[in-house]
Amino acid sequence: MQLNKKVNGTSWTSSREKEEGTEQKIIAAARGIFQRKGMAGARMEEIAKAAGINKALLHYYFRSKEKLFEVIMSEAKMQMLSRLHPILGGDDSLFIKIEKFVESYISFVTENPLLPGFILHEITMNPEKISEQLIKKGGRPNLSKFFQQVESEIKKKNIIAIQPEQLFMNMLSMCVFPFVGRPMLQTVLNVNDKKFNQLLADRKKEIPKFIINAIKR
Amino acid sequence: MQLNKKVNGTSWTSSREKEEGTEQKIIAAARGIFQRKGMAGARMEEIAKAAGINKALLHYYFRSKEKLFEVIMSEAKMQMLSRLHPILGGDDSLFIKIEKFVESYISFVTENPLLPGFILHEITMNPEKISEQLIKKGGRPNLSKFFQQVESEIKKKNIIAIQPEQLFMNMLSMCVFPFVGRPMLQTVLNVNDKKFNQLLADRKKEIPKFIINAIKR
């Protein structure tokens, strides 16, 4: 029994496939269950079963619940944050950036609707730990270019005065919150799944329009 | 041993105080721990300790973890939703309503910063159950008056065309999300507690300005 599953030079087809297959099956299962139930609510047994394996094998691949959780969480944070950089750090004009960002973020979250709630909950449970990793891993997302752009547009009187942080918060809030708060919102608004999905889809265009209206001079 | 702790006619000072005291201490402790750790993460032992009592006594007052949780959760939902009615159902003009609502909601959440995350998480864990109670208890919040007002202002060309649901989502998102996502936002924005609190306070004025700008013709 040992955990070093490095792929050595040997061509080693069937075994390798099986092994990677198992590891991937575990990760997929863990992702689903951790996202749905959170660290505290997830059960190793359940993850094993969902992966079609035995609890012992789960521990064979990932020593502990915490280790497994960290794999899932770090993957999740990476996905969530890696969307910020490329668009907000790019060379587009402010308005285009806003449009692209909202479109991209909502598309992504639509594909991974449980992700934001999962991350936000776990980060709240354990701020220090998870936040510090957040910085180490991908490096803190760099919003400075976006911020400068905002300030510059304010100076040029193209948009009204607004703190860049507030603008960013508004944008992110409107993109992410409807997913985190979906069950509550759907109840309060009294709309069915189909209608709510339509509302979410509409937001790709609605939010940028809303934001730009709000800040344009 | 029995759970009927109704206050009978008898004047019954010391005993009554003690009793209510204990019950309240339990609720306060449970509130704190459930909000911080969630249903799955909370431990009865810990709640008992935080209330300065014994686990058995905890079960004496509230039969089970689930029962205790329900007390806390129903209180939480009530607090969260009861803010919607009075303002959005009132007679103010649309813009005033928006101003009042944002001001009131942010003030409230500032006093109870863990509440939204707690509710949203638990409701996500268990949508059917918690949503149906949500409706029964206080009755579904009535947004129809607010929605009619929006439609009416659109017809009168006072504001641009926007689905009332989208407007409501935007408003609620901007109010609540910064609290739910605080640890993440603070890391990403790289601001200390004081600065973040200031940003939050500013939002009481910033959000209404932002929204009204966005929709005003």
Next chain:
DNA sequence: TGCACTATTAACCATTTGGTTAAACAATGC
């Protein structure tokens, strides 16, 4: 074929955890 190594499992273990019991301790009514 047999050796070395990995993958997988069933059975097991220690701890945690929600919940219970029986007894001690007030406080009150009579």
Next chain:
DNA sequence: GCATTGTTTAACCAAATGGTTAATAGTGCA
């Protein structure tokens, strides 16, 4: 005072849970 009723506790219990062990099966290679 003493029986009654409500409050509080220490000790206990069974189930759940994260984790381990030892044995088994599978695979490449000499």
